[in-house]
Every structure is written in structure tokens, then in C-alpha cells.
């Protein structure tokens with residue numbers, strides 16, 4: 001997967017290997033995470049690294065190689081929009097989540113507002129595919145160039161198969177927060193004995209814990225792409241937007257700096273944390289092998305647009321994300337604003353101190369939330385700002401027209417299970 005150029009210092013600070021190669025007249029940084037030891041049976045019986053002696057055994061090869069270069073004859077230029085939609089974790093047990101869980105009423109309404117159910121999500125994927133969208137890597141859409149002057153971002157021309165339209169999908173908050181575990185969601189991603197990604201899930205009624213590929217957004221998209229390899233351009237899938245305050249991907253990898261120095265629980269916390277770090281590594285490795293990439297959603301899901309937000313708090317948060325999340329998932333130049341809130345009150349008409357700081361830390365693509373897949377290459381600093389659309393309860397109910405290019409909300413929304421909150425169509 002191509003990565004954009006970013007400060008070498010950031011890569012080196014993260015302990016990663018950097019190689020620079022000239023390609024197409026511009027420098028591109030490529031990175032590789034250090035090999036991570038793992039003792040999971042899945043890895044021993046079926047090596048997952050790219051140096052594996054049996055790469056042909058990977059079912060994802062059929063996706064990566066589906067389109068040949070000769071078939072990519074359609075040029076998608078900088079003035080043609082690349083649509084971008086995002087999801088939160090999908091609701092595995094909607095009846096439970098909307099009506100029966102112990103979550104407070106306000107939180108259950110929040111699930112209706114901001115999330116879709118597993119069945120709705122599957123229907124949306126099918127519609128996107130039927131409407132000839134093709135998944136592209138967000139990292140491939142913009143690049144940083146210098147042209148002998150100051151670095152700046154440019155929108156790349158994508159080479160697509162005829163008739164296909166490019167689509168980025170991002171997934172916010174794939175952290176498996178504590179509250180979701182009580183709300184009818186899956187609880188973590190794991191590598192199964194077959195070497196594939198599965199979700200761990202506890203049935204809220206029977207309390208039975210099991211592995212599934214049918215109740216979680218990640219393995220559902222994995223399965224969909226395996227069944228429809230023409231839905232992916234060169235193996236691309238989607239990007240996770242991760243916070244760090246309750247770890248990542250269902251593993252509690254956050255560090256102990258919030259625990260008092262003399263707290264007797266510290267050693268046990270640290271031992272547990274190290275176990276979680278080792279356990280998440282093979283999951284990250286397999287996700288990367290199968291087209292998933294990673295961006296920052298800030299460590300603490302902080303509101304960058306809040307009037308009380310200080311630059312110092314943004315700096316602390318960013319350093320913590322790089323320490324605790326960046327060291328695991330590798331460098332990224334993509335930042336997804338929590339709450340869609342833009343730093344300094346506005347990131348379009350001005351470039352304020354928070355934006356400048358975040359850019360100085362290596363971020364180049366800043367994604368918010370909006371009513372279309374707007375994107376704008378800034379001309380005073382090397383950065384792109386862009387908006388994403390949000391399939392969820394609010395837009396299924398109230399923005400049907402705006403989403404018709406992707407699906408008809410009437411065909412998607414499950415009004416039998418959602419609370420009775422009305423629709424606008």
C-alpha cells in the first residue's frame with residue numbers, strides 16, 4: 001500500500017524502517033513495521049508475514065490481483081470527486097441495543113442517530129457494489145509533491161476499470177469501547193485459526209462468547225470483498241479511524257500514565273497491557289495484509305473545535321496517540337476530526353495554530369463530516385481538508401435524497417427494529 005511522504009523524524013521516532021525511492025518524479029516513503037513476534041497457533045500453522053513461503057495460500061491474493069493494469073483504462077482526474085462515506089461500529093444485536101440493554105435512553109437514541117445495524121450495513125454494501133463503486137485506498141487519493149518548491153498536496157489521477165467510481169470507506173472508533181460491549185456490539189477483532197480476521201462476540205442474552213464473521217463491520221466487509229473481488233482496486237479495502245483512550249481494536253493497550261505512581265495495581269496493569277499489545281500485533285498485521293489502513297481519530301476523542309480547547313492539550317493528545325497507537329499501527333498522515341469538529345474554529349478559510357501543529361506532526365489529510373464528499377487542497381500549507389458522508393440513522397431517516405447515489409434509504413432502514421422516531425420521506 002502506498003504511503004504519502006511524511007517527516008522522516010516521525011517514522012524514526014516510531015522505530016520504523018524508512019526507505020525512499022523515486023517514483024513518478026516524486027519521492028515516496030514506504031515503511032514496514034518491525035516484525036512482531038507472536039505465539040498464536042494461527043501464526044505458527046499458517047505464517048502471515050509477507051515473507052511467508054506460502055503466499056499463494058492467502059485467499060486475499062485473488063482480490064489483490066483481480067484487476068490487471070491493462071484493465072485500468074479509465075482516468076479519474078483531480079476534478080472528479082472521490083466519494084467518501086464512513087461508519088461507526090455496526091449494531092450486532094439491534095433489538096437489544098435499541099430496546100433492551102441497560103444503556104441509558106439518551107445513549108440508545110445516540111445509537112439510532114449514529115449507527116446502522118448489521119443488516120442495514122450489508123444492504124448498503126450490496127447497493128454500493130451494484131452502483132459500480134470500487135474501493136480505493138485513501139492514501140492513494142492525494143500525494144505530497146515539492147516540484148522544487150515548498151511541499152504541497154495534490155489530488156492524484158486514479159486509474160480505474162471502465163464504469164467504476166472510486167469510493168473511500170472509513171470506520172470511526174473501531175476501539176470497542178466499554179459502553180458498546182454492554183450495548184449489543186461485538187467486543188474485539190482476532191485472527192482465527194484459519195489466519196483470517198474474526199470478531200469476538202458475547203451474545204447479550206445467553207452470555208455465550210464466540211467468534212463470528214457475520215456480526216461485525218470488518219469481517220463482513222472482508223467477506224464481501226472476497227466474494228466480489230472487483231469491488232476493490234488493487235486490494236484496497238478501508239481505513240480505521242482510531243482513538244487510544246480505551247486501547248484499539250478491542251485490546252486495552254493504553255498506558256498507565258493516568259494511574260498514580262504509588263498505586264499498588266500498577267504492575268498488574270502493565271503486565272496486562274503488555275499482553276494486550278502482543279495480542280493485537282498479529283491482528284494489525286493481518287488487517288494490513290488484507291487492505292485495511294489506519295488513521296488517527298485523536299487519542300482522547302477530543303473536540304478540536306471546542307472554545308476551551310488549548311493548543312497544549314492538542315499537543316499532549318497527539319503525542320499520546322503517537323506513543324500508544326502510532327507505535328502499533330504505524331505512521332499515518334490522516335486525521336479524522338472527532339465530532340467532525342474543525343480545529344481553530346475553521347480549517348478552510350484559515351490555518352490556525354492547532355492546524356499548523358497537527359500538520360507539523362505529519363498529518364496531511366484532515367477529514368471532517370459533511371453533506372457531500374467535499375475536498376479542498378489548501379494553498380498556504382501542505383494539507384488537504386475533506387468531508388465524509390455518514391450512513392446512519394439520522395441520514396437514513398432525514399437525508400434520503402442526498403444518499404440516492406449510493407442507496408435508497410427506504411430499502412435499507414429497518415424500521416421494525418429501530419425506535420419509532422419518524423422519517424422524512
Ligand SMILES: [Zn+2]
Pocket residue numbers: 172173297301338339
Ligand atoms: Zn468518533
